Amino acid sequence: MKLTKNFFFATVIVSLIMTACNNSSEEKKDTPVTETTSKTGITRSDFGNVDNKPVYLYTLTNAKGDQVKITNYGGIVTSWVSPDKKGNRTSIVLGFDSLRNYLAGHPYFGALVGRYGNRIAKGKFKIGDNTYTLATNNGANHLHGGIKGFDKQVWDATVANDAVPELSLSYTSKDMEEGYPGNLKVNVTYTLTDDDGLQIEYNAETDKPTVLNLTNHSYFNLTGDPSNSILDHEMMINANYYTPVDTGLITTGELKAVKGTPFDFNTPEKIGSRIAQVGGNPGGYDHNFVLNRTDSSLQLAVTVTDSVSGRKLQVFTTQPGVQFYTGNFLDGSIKGSDGKPFNKNCAFCLETQHFPDSPNQPKFPTTLLKPGEKYHSVTMYKLSVE
Secondary structure (H helix, E strand, C coil): CCCCCCCCCCCCCECCCCCCCCCCCCCCCCCCCCCCCCCCEEEEEEEEEECCEEEEEEEEECCCCCEEEEECECCEEEEEEEECCCCCEEECECCCCCHHHHHCCCCCCCCEECCECCEEHHHEEEECCEEEECCCCECCEEECCCCCCHHHCECEEEEEECCCEEEEEEEEECCCHHHCCCCEEEEEEEEECCCCEEEEEEEEEECCCEECECEECCEECCCCCCCCCCCCCEEEECEEEEECECCCCCECCCCEECCCCCCCCCCCEECCCCHHHCCCCCCCCEEEEEECCCCCCCEEEEEEECCCCCEEEEEEECCCEEEEECCCCCCCCCECCCCCECCCCCCEEEEEECCCCHHHCCCCCCCEECCCCCEEEEEEEEEEEC
């Protein structure tokens, strides 16, 4: 299901609205984003500056006029605007219209996560006889690549503007960056299809053995309004097992059957119907589901529907797992660009991935990447209206 690429470069519209930084990682002022037309393709607007590198906002528009905006800062999907069943166009992901908001700190809204998405226990793992120590940025554990993971890097961008809008982002993570061994070359390509599929293709190579687990951390609300809870969304997850966690949200190493538990979404259930039974602090889903797979091809993993908007989101992936998170730590302290607070359960995440703490769990699918090997995975978020 890999899409054909065409490398003809079309005209890139550059906004004349520029910003400068007070220092290497701040803007002097918020940058209004130039609105784009509904013409199929990609346009670019200035979005600010980080570490003396220009940051841009790319708008991918398909033949239906639906738009996904992505910045090369952290590979962040800032918005995904599409119509609901009444024709109202709103964004189904949480995000901001200013770089300043992202630089102020946020819980990985829409970001590319790496080198290792999810948690590594105590920030340590071994490859052979060598022990590697990472930052412990989530209690006693390592989370989402560390202090300055891929979500906080400025990526190089290449745009192709032909029949299918496509944005390719590349970044080289240096040996021992955030404690990970090996010079790692990463390429991530976003493609917006005319049938409203956002495909994310991940590729990487290393010159030393390392561990790698790349994902996207978009927060979805299919109503298009974050003041609405997602607890009435209906969810189907094609998984017979999940990986239980301890009080620090570190996997215990078990594969536990979902049958007879609040983790059974093999038939559609409202997200909120059994969420109180999940427990934990602050409570809610933040668990990896072991997907039922027949091979490594692109397969349907999750379906989410919202009766209010009529929107349906399907997630196809080549990955063995998906982290289902219900925005448990959102507390209203962060507000969207329209001033609306992002409260608990106002969005959900579906992070396609290998399993958490796999480097320390020999029974889990390996995340080891060796020189000469090619890391490759594909995830497709497919949106429709019923």
